[in-house]
Amino acid sequence: MTVERTAEMAQRPAEVKSVNPGIDWRGRALDRAPFLVACLMLALIVAIYGSLQSGVFTLDELNLDTAAAMTLMLAATGQTIVLVRGGIDLSIGGMISLGTVIAATRFTDDPSTTALWALAILALGFGIGALNGLLISLLKLQPFLVTLATWSILNGVAMIILPTDGGSIPSWWVGFASAQFIGLTSPVWMLLALLLFWWWFHATRVGITIQASGSNEKSAFLSGVSITRVNLVTYGLSGLFAAGAALFLVTQTGAGSPTIGKDYILPSVAAAVIGGVSLFGGRGHLAGTLIGAFVLTLIGNLVFVLHVSSYWQPVASGVILLLSVLASSIAEKAARSRVQ
Amino acid sequence: MDLVTVKGLSKRYGGIVALSDATFSARAGEVHALLGENGAGKSTFIQILSGAVRHDGGSILVDGQDYRPANPDAAQARGIAAVFQELSLIPDLSVEQNIWFRHEPRTWLGTVNRGEMRRKTLALLEKYNFPALRPDRELRRLTLAERQIVEIAKGLAKDPRILILDEATSALPAREADWLLKLTRQLAAEGRLVIFISHRMAEVRAIADRLTIFRNGATVAAHDANAVSDNEIVAQMIGRHLDRLYPERVPTATDRIALRVNNFSSGSRLSAVDFALREGEVLGVGGLQGHGQRELFQALFGAARAAGTVELWGKPVSIGNPRQALIGRDGIALVPEDRRGQGLLLTKSVRENLTLSVINRFTENGLLSRQKESDMVKEMVDFLRIKAGTPEQLAGTLSGGNQQKVIFGKMLLTQARVLLLYDPTRGVDVGTKGEIFQLMRDLAAKGYAILFHSSDMPELVHVADRVMVMRNGRIAATLEGEHISEEGILRAAMLETRAA
Ligand SMILES: Nc1ncnc2c1ncn2[C@@H]1O[C@H](COP(=O)(O)OP(=O)(O)OP(=O)(O)O)[C@@H](O)[C@H]1O
Numbered sequence: 001m002t003v004e005r006t007a008e009m010a011q012r013p014a015e016v017k018s019v020n021p022g023i024d025w026r027g028r029a030l031d032r033a034p035f036l037v038a039c040l041m042l043a044l045i046v047a048i049y050g051s052l053q054s055g056v057f058t059l060d061e062l063n064l065d066t067a068a069a070m071t072l073m074l075a076a077t078g079q080t081i082v083l084v085r086g087g088i089d090l091s092i093g094g095m096i097s098l099g100t101v102i103a104a105t106r107f108t109d110d111p112s113t114t115a116l117w118a119l120a121i122l123a124l125g126f127g128i129g130a131l132n133g134l135l136i137s138l139l140k141l142q143p144f145l146v147t148l149a150t151w152s153i154l155n156g157v158a159m160i161i162l163p164t165d166g167g168s169i170p171s172w173w174v175g176f177a178s179a180q181f182i183g184l185t186s187p188v189w190m191l192l193a194l195l196l197f198w199w200w201f202h203a204t205r206v207g208i209t210i211q212a213s214g215s216n217e218k219s220a221f222l223s224g225v226s227i228t229r230v231n232l233v234t235y236g237l238s239g240l241f242a243a244g245a246a247l248f249l250v251t252q253t254g255a256g257s258p259t260i261g262k263d264y265i266l267p268s269v270a271a272a273v274i275g276g277v278s279l280f281g282g283r284g285h286l287a288g289t290l291i292g293a294f295v296l297t298l299i300g301n302l303v304f305v306l307h308v309s310s311y312w313q314p315v316a317s318g319v320i321l322l323l324s325v326l327a328s329s330i331a332e333k334a335a336r337s338r339v340q
Numbered sequence: 341m342d343l344v345t346v347k348g349l350s351k352r353y354g355g356i357v358a359l360s361d362a363t364f365s366a367r368a369g370e371v372h373a374l375l376g377e378n379g380a381g382k383s384t385f386i387q388i389l390s391g392a393v394r395h396d397g398g399s400i401l402v403d404g405q406d407y408r409p410a411n412p413d414a415a416q417a418r419g420i421a422a423v424f425q426e427l428s429l430i431p432d433l434s435v436e437q438n439i440w441f442r443h444e445p446r447t448w449l450g451t452v453n454r455g456e457m458r459r460k461t462l463a464l465l466e467k468y469n470f471p472a473l474r475p476d477r478e479l480r481r482l483t484l485a486e487r488q489i490v491e492i493a494k495g496l497a498k499d500p501r502i503l504i505l506d507e508a509t510s511a512l513p514a515r516e517a518d519w520l521l522k523l524t525r526q527l528a529a530e531g532r533l534v535i536f537i538s539h540r541m542a543e544v545r546a547i548a549d550r551l552t553i554f555r556n557g558a559t560v561a562a563h564d565a566n567a568v569s570d571n572e573i574v575a576q577m578i579g580r581h582l583d584r585l586y587p588e589r590v591p592t593a594t595d596r597i598a599l600r601v602n603n604f605s606s607g608s609r610l611s612a613v614d615f616a617l618r619e620g621e622v623l624g625v626g627g628l629q630g631h632g633q634r635e636l637f638q639a640l641f642g643a644a645r646a647a648g649t650v651e652l653w654g655k656p657v658s659i660g661n662p663r664q665a666l667i668g669r670d671g672i673a674l675v676p677e678d679r680r681g682q683g684l685l686l687t688k689s690v691r692e693n694l695t696l697s698v699i700n701r702f703t704e705n706g707l708l709s710r711q712k713e714s715d716m717v718k719e720m721v722d723f724l725r726i727k728a729g730t731p732e733q734l735a736g737t738l739s740g741g742n743q744q745k746v747i748f749g750k751m752l753l754t755q756a757r758v759l760l761l762y763d764p765t766r767g768v769d770v771g772t773k774g775e776i777f778q779l780m781r782d783l784a785a786k787g788y789a790i791l792f793h794s795s796d797m798p799e800l801v802h803v804a805d806r807v808m809v810m811r812n813g814r815i816a817a818t819l820e821g822e823h824i825s826e827e828g829i830l831r832a833a834m835l836e837t838r839a840a
């Protein structure tokens with residue numbers, strides 16, 4: 001290897017390859033495969049449900065199902081952000097319980113007091129979430145362990161405040177869930193708001209930074225990202241949405257419950273996974289999660305109209321979860337075995 | 341005045357001294373090469389300059405002002421950008437999102453302004469005459485070379501005064517490497533300082549104005565590039581004289597066929613390849629990058645789907661996955677291209693990485709023999725001179741070249757006698773390169789059969805017994821004897837030739 005040769009090679013201009021292979025449709029389809037599978041599942045379930053029950057394809061049904069799914073959807077929105085970050089948040093179970101018992105013991109007929117308490121619950125949600133994020137970063141602990149611990153703590157606090165289901169929620173707050181605006185109830189509007197939020201959020205620098213940190217934390221750090229700050233915001237948002245879920249949940253139950261939150265922990269993860277959010281971080285969209293939440297909710301309806309034991313619901317949910325995980329792993333393999 | 345002046349810089353990781361006394365000074369408008377063996381501390385130095393790591397002792401002056409960046413952002417604010425050896429890219433973002441990550445142009449809503457981002461990307465790529473890249477492609481779909489180019493674009497997007505290139509050419513094929521060398525000169529001519537790290541002496545010679553040599557974490561010398569000879573540089577790097585880089589090539593091939601491949605295809609990049617690799621032979625695989633070399637290696641190892649027939653030592657085999665490829669003395673072992681992605685478990689120790697795929701060899705009556713394992717590991721670490729504090733050091737914390745050595749050792753321990761070496765010397769220092777070539781020839785003499793790809797053409801020319809040149813997924817020519825030359829390879833790679 002002589003000096004001259006390389007020097008001469010360095011003079012030679014690098015040819016620019018002018019290939020433009022066009023849009024990589026197959027690649028895109030494979031990328032979205034889990035989401036497409038979720039859409040298919042939902043369509044299938046709706047079709048079956050619609051053939052067994054009349055009036056499924058009406059606005060009323062949409063309003064009803066969305067109301068039934070909204071608590072899960074809110075919780076799963078926070079969970080989606082955390083999963084995209086590459087973490088997991090179990091503490092939302094504790095936060096939801098705590099939120100409902102605070103609401104059930106503090107909400108009054110006076111709208112301004114109630115509004116203040118509602119804001120306080122949201123702030124508490126964000127604060128506790130942010131604390132999760134801080135603990136994960138500073139103590140360098142697994143998100144699973146930290147949020148498991150805070151779940152237990154929050155649960156305990158909820159029990160102390162209200163040992164058994166009860167308290168009361170003012171009727172005007174309960175009425176919120178059935179309030180209508182141009183034919184659609186508020187949960188449907190909330191659903192649209194969630195989609196709008198995500199459309200905005202995932203294109204902001206904060207959203208991209210969270211996704212990037214889940215995709216490759218080391219690279220994100222080398223690019224100047226403060227991992228502590230990312231965790232703080234990620235888990236803070238998750239706590240915030242969990243608190244929001246609690247505020248919505250009490251419109252459905254009309255009471256507080258110190259144990260109800262645990263029913264949303266795993267379903268929130270399941271909804272996201274069914275919707276194509278990767279458990280390894282970096283990939284996933286809220287639209288998928290919301291479809292996943294619908295799928296999980298409608299399975300309940302289906303089990304009901306089929307007149308079989310309600311225990312079939314978790315069985316069916318599990319099978320669907322497996323199917324969608326399988327679908328995404330097949331798509332993943334197909335995508336990887338493609339030669340670039 | 342010097343743009344950067346570093347005095348007595350030191351950095352320790354626990355008991356491991358990465359830098360003990362680094363001194364460095366460089367001016368604006370020059371290409372300053374940083375040389376040293378694997379583990380000499382070059383990347384550590386770069387990480388300190390770019391704010392990824394904080395130093396323990398010593399001082400850095402930039403523009404005559406004290407400089408101690410708290411994080412990569414602070415370094416960027418002072419106009420310092422690094423193209424990292426391990427790359428700082430996000431797999432799930434697109435090329436353009438990666439280039440502008442955290443500096444995206446935004447709309448009034450705070451969202452990324454995609455149109456503007458696309459325009460800026462194309463302008464940047466055009467300004468520096470980048471090789472073709474699709475801005476909307478997701479990063480994880482790119483090859484290592486393409487990713488390296490994106491990382492370079494990302495560094496340049498910050499319009500830095502000081503650009504650091506840490507072994508940026510090592511993952512690039514010849515043509516792209518040439519482009520980068522030219523670009524480096526252009527950047528220096530624009531008045532920037534480029535700090536250039538490479539283990540390829542010819543590149544350093546072609547572009548460096550000055551050079552600084554590290555050994556064992558300390559600066560041993562700094563020279564004007566035209567005032568010092570190659571031999572002196574190498575001697576200062578490795579602390580001894582290196583008589584020759586390439587070993588003597590005594591033909592050791594027998595008539596026995598170790599690996600015969602017929603009508604072998606994989607995906608759209610490898611079509612109907614036929615060849616035979618003999619016992620005792622080093623068969624080179626050359627050609628321009630992206631003409632099926634990677635696919636050939638991956639498919640032979642069972643990491644990609646393939647059609648056609650493969651015979652190992654005379655027996656037809658079908659290799660469905662890497663586990664089947666590995667088994668025993670009649671198996672196949674691979675040194676893969678992407679060491680961080682495929683070759684190593686970064687969060688496992690050197691010992692575990694070496695022995696993971698051969699754990700059976702240390703098991704007696706179902707029990708793991710720690711003694712046997714640690715003897716074998718020690719032997720391999722000494723043999724390849726892997727620079728690790730202890731065998732328990734995590735592979736991810738080794739220097740780049742030492743990671744490559746671990747992969748090599750891992751492959752040797754499998755005892756497989758058909759070796760697929762895909763760029764085995766990438767990022768390896770000159771001293772060790774010579775040892776690896778010698779080792780390849782020794783193994784061949786012992787009856788191993790080696791399929792060898794290198795992105796550095798002279799290596800093929802000097803080490804291989806025959807060279808297959810690939811073009812459009814086929815073997816365009818097979819060169820033998822005196823026909824093996826860089827010109828010969830290039831000609832076969834670029835021109836339509838008689839089919840072999
Ligand atoms: N995070 C870490 N923990 C422990 N040791 C480390 C860490 N980072 C680097 N080292 C050690 O510091 C030494 C210097 O490494 P460095 O990466 O700077 O070498 P280098 O000169 O860049 O080598 P190469 O040419 O192989 O890239 C090595 O011995 C390495 O094992």
Ligand SMILES: [Mg+2]
Pocket residue numbers: 382383384425506739740741
């Ligand atoms: Mg290095």
